[in-house]
Amino acid sequence: MVRLIEVKRRGKTVWAEVAPEACPAGHRGELVPTYGGCPTAECGLPTRYWRCRADGCGDVAIDDEHVHRSGGGTSR
Incomplete structure (x- = not known):
């Protein structure tokens, strides 16, 4: 889920x-x-995440409000 905050710029x-x-x-x-889909193999639920583009990294930061589904598959 995308969360927006109000900020002041100039x-x-x-x-x-x-x-x-x-x-x-x-x-x-x-x-x-x-x-x-969540990049965690066991989950797969839709989520907002950020992939690192630094050389050789590829780590993923997942939305901190995302709750992983256990067991995989497409049903809850």
Whole structure:
């Protein structure tokens, strides 16, 4: 789920996405946002996540409100 917060930039109110600042490995400014099936093999539920594009990393930061489904498959 995309969550937006109200922030002030140059005296104007704008909306910014609540997103992680770094991947689990600590790379800052390298995250690419996407939405799709949870990259955790056991889950697969739709979620918002960010994939790190730093060389050799590929770590994924998953939305902190996402609840993994256990057992896989397509039913709850």
